[in-house]
Amino acid sequence: MNIPCNWSTCKLPLVAYFQEGPGLRKYQYRDKGIPFLNIRTLINESVDLSLCKFLDEDEVDQKYIHFLLNEGDLVCSTSGTLGKLATIKASDLPLMLNTSVVRFRTLDQAVMLQRFLRLYLKSEGFLSQARLASTGSAQVNIGPSHLATFDFSLPPLPEQKRIADKLDSVLARVDACRDRLDRLPALLKRFRQSILTAATSGRLTEDWREQNAIGNESWHYPMIGNLVAIKNGRAFPSADYADEGVRLIRPGNLHHSGSVQWSAKNTTHLPESYAREFPTFVLGKGELLMNLTAQSLKDDFLGRVCLKTDSVPALLNQRICAFYSKSSSDIRPYLFVYFRSPVFRSYVETLDSGTLIKHMHTKQLLSHVIPVPTENEQTEIVRRVEILFAFADRLDARLATARKQVGQLTPALLAKAFRGELVAQDPADEPAAELLKRLAAQREAAPKAKRGRARA
Template sequence: MIIEVPPNWESCEIGEVTKVVGGGTPPSKDPTNFETEGGIPWITPADLSGYKNTFIDRGARNLSEKGFAACSAAKMPVGSVLFSSRAPIGYVAIAANEISTNQGFKSFVLPEELDSRFVYFYLRHIKPIAEAMATGTTFKELSGSTIAHLPLLIAPLPEQKRIADKLDTLFGWIDACRERLDRVQLILKRFRQSVLAAATSGQLTEDWRRQNGHIRDSWISTDFQSVCREITVGHVGKMVSEYRETGVPFLRSLNVRPFHFDPKDLKYISQEFHLKLSKSTLRPGDVVIVRSGAPGQCCVVPAELVEANCSDLVIVRPGPKLAAGFACVFINSEMAQSFVRSERVGVAQLHFNVGSMKNAPLLLPSLEEQQEIVRCVETLFAFADKLEARLEAARSRVERLTPATLAKAFRGELVPQDPNDEPASVLLERIQAARQSRVSISSTSIKRKLRSQIKTDKKPEVTMYELSEIQPNHLTNLIKGKGRVTAKALYQIAQLTIEDFYEQLRSEEGKGFLREVREGNESYLEAT
């Protein structure tokens, strides 16, 4: 992702103009560290999972004063922008009130020259950049020093507000569109359920019976074992060593979906092993039902699977009075699924056993009416499938709107520019000047408190670096290898003159790479 600076905008690193704030978690085994009412609002990435609002005022639980004191969580003011830095990277929200977070965030306290909604939308836009900058093996994470290098685009402040207002409006429309599409999905689900309910109750073929001289009373109440040649189960046992690149198709639960066979991740076994598993051999027209995990999903083995086998599926081989297609319709209906739910067994994993399938109740019309029912269901489901395909296409277009709109906004093309706006260059200079002033005061304070520790000690004879020769986070990297250190100890290993040491300390503190902490009467420096 390439960031281009629009005309009259400025760019910088986000750590140059904001304060980067980490978070913390007190010992979770002590319940008094947390409160559900009152206390200090505290956010974790889990609180933002599925969260759709821009502003957030609290998470699932708050920190007590005791819990806050027991961890490195920090209070941030209203308008701070929260950004999850791990598991996952890229959740964003704005603090609606004073708030704190756990260590899964690196958040930004903004100067008054930056609109919090503008920064919020911008961080959503550059999520791919943040993910690319993350490091780690078990899971990716952004450190405070790394996240401070995120690129930031700055527009004139009035333009920031115009962009944020426009994005609020557009995303409101996009969200409303998503909700409408979700309702269509629900309507289609209910439509299919209604078709199956009508099919298994006889309502679907009322006109057909009237036209063909059939009556509803001809339906008989029976069970599956009475109208099937065989009901058995697929192979149950370890299979990993038996899989081959090619051979006989071997179906598992994930290959069975309601009304259709799914070839995704289909496995294969050798012909020799297939012949050993004669009990679980599949033939076109067999009905297979998921037995474990999501019991009850059912489809008919298609004609193209001339030779196949399976694992842990219930296999139903219809007799002459039962059409395979009707058996599939009936088993996927709510009537049969309710029976499946009542018969499931197991704790760690639910199962639907062969014995229950044999005893499953069945309302059976004539073979001729079964075939008509299957034809009607297939016709209506094909209509629903077409609508669903159009729905998915519409959803895809809607999902592309968000990144496209953000990209347009941060190319400077979403709202008109006003030549009367204060230029972003002046805005950036003012932010940096104010920040320099605050940092200088802070560093002077640190310098005054810590100089007494350093000035009495002679610098060891080592090779000294110029500031131009070191990394922007030179001191922070040294701290990371040692944890919390005194300024004296850090100076001894920094390989800088005392004036350069204080200049670098001021710079890294200003960028949020490190901070001063106190324990009793002692002062230390630590990486953020």
């Protein structure tokens, strides 16, 4: 990589000290004492002390005192998830290193600023070397021996400060933008839920009823069993699952977006002979399906409803049901709106039996009372919901694009900084080569540690 003429390239150990934590065993863990880091505790460039485990204070004093961290230390994960970073604050102390986490400190603030070292550890220049040097097939890992080989581009000291000041300002704005974008998915979810609430309460089409001189009394409240019949899926033998044949709709195919989705990971087949043997379980396009089993009530998985929008035949597996209108008019489009509404979700939450696996029985579904407008108003409700949801989907797409672009800003700015392109060079700055010479001279002049003879 080309760098400005007053920069210098060196190996990381020439300008920074790094130390990996010790390997600790579970039998050493205590309920109180000195907390120690693990990868999970590094969150948003800070340490979450509530996730720390502890070592006995006496054991730390006797064996691990040199692994205690200091205010301002940089810690970085070097195993599993590479590059999770945090700066140690005074309020974090006392705190100890652990294996898979490395502490970094600049050797001399007159040569390299700690602020600049932090930026290096966030940069692609560091992370790419870490990925290249990492070992392990199941879990990547780097250690001090790898770090000792890393290249480091050192600018003059005043330029380091200019770079750090500039990035602190710009990245703060990037982070603020990212935070605002991260709040939007929840707002869009509430927007969709408010649409569904208005749709199933009559507020969404209140003006339509006024225009058509239809009163609120036109709504009635039957049980679902009076409107539709329910068909439960069949328990097809998993021993016959295959890579090709007729598709099998399973709970994992019911996507939170409201459509049946297929991927290489979630698609299972059965031999075509099953479709011929069980034709009543073969589904086509337009089927309304619901999941009847979940391990928890999170993510609205129990009672999740989807439309099958493709025409490829698929078998209906157990734990999923399909709905069929009892009258000549098809009420399923309106039910698709109602089943996604907060009113129905509140009903599903009352079905929590406290068991590990949550179930919804067809008897409970059939006896559930719902608000139903006239057939013409159902059509209008569905039309308006589809228009508003399409608008929300477009916002989702624009949001995804914006989040991707913002996510690329920080790496791009850091890369620009470490190419020497972020701030202007000043010819009056002392070249980095002189800083390295001074540091080398200090190291040479430092007293050498004496080696004692081993005792017999």
